Amino acid sequence: MIREYIRDQHGKVRFERLRQAENHLLRFIEIAGDRPLSEYRSPDVTAFAHELSERRRLSASTVNGHLSSLSALFNWAIAQKRHALAENPCSGCKLPAGAVIAEQRQQAAEKPFTHEQLRAFFEGDETRADFDMPYKYWVPLIQLHTGARIGEICQLEPKDIALLDNRIPAFRFVASTARGKSERRVPVHPKLIDLGLLAYIEGVSGLDTLWPGLIIPRLGSKGQNVGMWLSRHLERHGLKRSGRRTEAFRSTFQHYMRLAGVPELHINAILGHRDRKSAGTARKPLWATQPDALLNSLAKLDYEIEFCSYAGLVPAEH
Structure with a gap:
């Protein structure tokens, strides 16, 4: 599924951004498990974000970057109408803006x-x-x-x-x-x-x-x-x-x-x-x-x- 999505995005998205998105999606599969897209739910995405931020200590903006890549994949799958997806499980799963702002202030400090x-x-x-x-x-x-x-x-x-x-x-x-x-x-x-x-x-x-x-x-x-x-x-x-x-x-x-x-x-x-x-x-x-x-x-x-x-x-x- 990821390969199909990446091939479809060639020419539509910058190469560097596409490579980054592919890495994000592979990391999601690594953590959440390789399943059909229709089986993923919001708790899977929440657990993924928690793993990245709490256990792997990635920054708030980096975690949100992963979630953005994942959300784009689900939106693409919904538009394809071939994967029995009715809604995007990433909806509302981004880390709060306050966490990103606090992180930016910390970096400035x-x-x-x-x-x-x-x-x-x-x-x-x-x-x-x-x-x-x-x-x-x-x-x-x-x-x-x-x-x-x-x-x-x-x-x-x-x-x-x-x-x-x-x-x-x-x-x-x-x-x-x-x-x-x-x-x-x-x-x-x-x-x-x-x-x-x-x-x-x-x-x-x-x-x-x-x-x-x-x-x-x-x-x-x-x-x-x-x-x-x-x-x-x-x-x-x-x-x-x-x-x-x-x-x-x-x-x-x-x-x-x-x-x-x-x-x-x-x-x-x-x-x-x-x-x-x-x-x-x-x-x-x-x-x-x-x-x-x-x-x-x-x-x-x-x-x-x-x-x-x-x-x-x-x-x-x-």
């Missing part, structure tokens, strides 16, 4: 900063004046050079920067997940060392936080207060366009690491993404087995920006 936007944020006297507290200077820089979440950075203590393999300074990030807390180590980027991060950490070594003056909310996100400040700071520099979240430096890090040719395996290890191929297996993390490889990958990341030095005072009293 995670769009990486351009080099010009990064320069606008990190260079210049106006930026220097905004960094009147240590966390305002260091948190964006650490996120830009590690891809860590703001909340992970905000809860750092001086003891959370320690040596890997007794020689490589590294952050210890702790994240809360559905499976509990997860921990990963990320080598300190050489640029952060050049800017004086290790010296700053030494200056606050007697404190129970890396960020004196930063109030961590008891409830809600650990990075809530920094996030609100950063949002205002982005807006001040004309970078707070619709959808832009304050985790944008995380997606920027990922984007520029890929541009630098860093293996996806290393990027995922640094970001704390699970390796699906090794899910469920007891495998040591890369930071424990290949710290030099991760450091070398990080060292490939060069934004070619003249980051201003932090002009604030490190607390002298512990």
Whole structure:
């Protein structure tokens, strides 16, 4: 049936779109089973959409693309009047427009900063004046050079920067997940060392936080207060366009690491993404087995920006 439909559509639909539709229809047969068209019902289509969105984690717009291809097949079959079809089982089965809009907003929020936007944020006297507290200077820089979440950075203590393999300074990030807390180590980027991060950490070594003056909310996100400040700071520099979240430096890090040719395996290890191929297996993390490889990958990341030095005072009293 699919072959007959595709042959009939040749010359009526662009070749690329036709190939895409064929793949969509074959996926439906794979999931729903190969049956006569007249036997498919709306629950079959709903189950197909659920499989794509919930189990295979396809985007809302991609799922709707599959449903559109499937609906076109059923409409064609009804017009042929040869398949005992009275109505299209796809009617009303598309994911709601709100899901697609939310997805588009999410994509806009995670769009990486351009080099010009990064320069606008990190260079210049106006930026220097905004960094009147240590966390305002260091948190964006650490996120830009590690891809860590703001909340992970905000809860750092001086003891959370320690040596890997007794020689490589590294952050210890702790994240809360559905499976509990997860921990990963990320080598300190050489640029952060050049800017004086290790010296700053030494200056606050007697404190129970890396960020004196930063109030961590008891409830809600650990990075809530920094996030609100950063949002205002982005807006001040004309970078707070619709959808832009304050985790944008995380997606920027990922984007520029890929541009630098860093293996996806290393990027995922640094970001704390699970390796699906090794899910469920007891495998040591890369930071424990290949710290030099991760450091070398990080060292490939060069934004070619003249980051201003932090002009604030490190607390002298512990």
